[in-house]
Amino acid sequence: MVKITDVARHAGVSPSTVSYALSGKRPISEETRQRVEASIRKLGYRPHAGARALASSRSNVLALVIPLRTGIHVPVVMQFAVSVVTTARRHDHDVLLLTQEEGEEGLRRVADSALVDAMIVMDVQLDDPRLPLLRSLDRPSVMIGFPAEADGLTCVDLDFRAAGELCVERLAGLGHRVVALVGSPPEVYVRGTAFAQRVVQGFTAAADRNKLASSVHPCGAAPAAAAAVAEQLLREQPALTGVAVHNEPLLEPLIDAFEQLGLRVPGDLSITAICPDELAESVRVPVTSVALPTAELGARAVELLMKKLGGKTVPDATLLSPRLTERASTAPRNAP
Amino acid sequence: MVKITDVARHAGVSPSTVSYALSGKRPISEETRQRVEASIRKLGYRPHAGARALASSRSNVLALVIPLRTGIHVPVVMQFAVSVVTTARRHDHDVLLLTQEEGEEGLRRVADSALVDAMIVMDVQLDDPRLPLLRSLDRPSVMIGFPAEADGLTCVDLDFRAAGELCVERLAGLGHRVVALVGSPPEVYVRGTAFAQRVVQGFTAAADRNKLASSVHPCGAAPAAAAAVAEQLLREQPALTGVAVHNEPLLEPLIDAFEQLGLRVPGDLSITAICPDELAESVRVPVTSVALPTAELGARAVELLMKKLGGKTVPDATLLSPRLTERASTAPRNAP
DNA sequence: TTCCTCCATCGAAGCGCTTCGACACCCATC
């Protein structure tokens, strides 16, 4: 193994000079730096990660806790992880993978042993048991999602309220006057992550603002539920021409159900959704949708951590603006 | 931060005794060990990962390189990663996540900097550019999948040849005499990973052994291709009653296509497949299938690495036996 | 010219752990 003293000898300088040339923490003359860099390349030197971590008390590793619970869309988790790794590398950090199964113990372990400098926690629940731990650890963390009490914690997420609004605004802009939200399963609102409720708030607010007739229907994820809810909607709101869906597994069955009731999409009924792009695109009628910006969320989370590691203060909450992608499921309302 | 000297003082022993009590590398009296362990718990001691890595030249971290290429089934990658992490933890190791994007440079970096002790590489190609690198690095590695030249490398995979055989044996066992294999896209066979070819070999061998009439059809992944291949199959083999499918995206469209040609599954046509269980189960007619045993593959890979790290020699090739799960797509052949 | 400042570099200490050789002690052996 080639070490810093080897490089120093080869370049005719002291080890500390090599270190400073590498870190830039003290001025080194251009000429010396060149010589050092040449030696490093020539000898193929790589600083020993452990030694560096010991001396500097920085491991340059981030922990990423990924969720395993059923009902989580796997490709989304993966996109997120990839984004985190890629962004971390851009900041000269690596990523250690933890499963949620390891839970609090895992977080405490990697933090206390100085294996990682900071951590990112996905799939945060309203009343997440890890909150007190994250607050008490002496290492910075960022959460994806918002718990009920986020004081002193840094959170990043899509602005689901705005996403709900956007779905309605789009429908309103196309002339629709009677709309409905088919939401997530009831249990999600109860146990759940806050985002489902935020979508409802946004939906309702935007509908009111636009003076639309509207209703909200939490809805189980079983495809069979689709037919029932479609029928119910048409019974209660016969003039319905716009539907927003925030329920991934129900999206396709719901469209089928409407068409079987004689409503064509988008001819008779326009549909907007909040769901991953790939799902929106793979439905028989590609759906105009607001996507979860996984890549940007991951990048933001890492960048916030980097700032915190750099001693800067960061905002407690970062909400990313939703972006709506127009697809085939929306059209102007037919003349009445 | 509480360190080993704190524990030593608290327990009334020397630091080296604490170290040996922890590692078990030298005999420590039962009584002393108890005392040390009590002190550790009392003080909440965790060995500093960097210091340990520096002194012992073991980081207790494994690298996992995950593929990003399109056409890879994301949930499978995820299952695999989770299995690797879980098994690694059981052996007191952590997992560092690398993306294939970082490529050879990433592997070299984490190996040379002693960030990781060993690595697992997924999605290995027949002529994988990383092969020479893996051979030259001084750290052990395990590959998931088999390259063309595996000398000196350790590989783990499903026995795809046996999987191909199993699909045929099942059909033969049900009395089917005329069978076909709908394979992966042609480009997979060309550029590709070896497994596609192995499936063909197994399929053909088993068909011959059972004296079945058989044919093999590599087939693009576009759903439109399904109708074409179904029609072609019936034209060329009018007596066809058994089909094996090794082409995930085509599975469902293919069943649709057969049914539109008037063949009921499994009434007129039995289908077996090699695909993830979740896909096999989510098709309209749940498909009798051989699954990729991701959990076991991940666990095996880690365990092989642990053995190598322990200085033991391990077999170059580990092939896991396929297991077929019976579902609704297979039935005995109708009386002629 | 002398003094002071600033820049570039050096030397040494130390990060927290593991590990090796040494050593004391106990019990069995002759």
Next chain:
DNA sequence: GATGGGTGTCGAAGCGCTTCGATGGAGGAA
């Protein structure tokens, strides 16, 4: 009662790096 071989524990060295204070030399001010 002296010798030998284990056990269990200790002390010190050292892993490879960063960082702090010190130093030498160049350049500007007096």
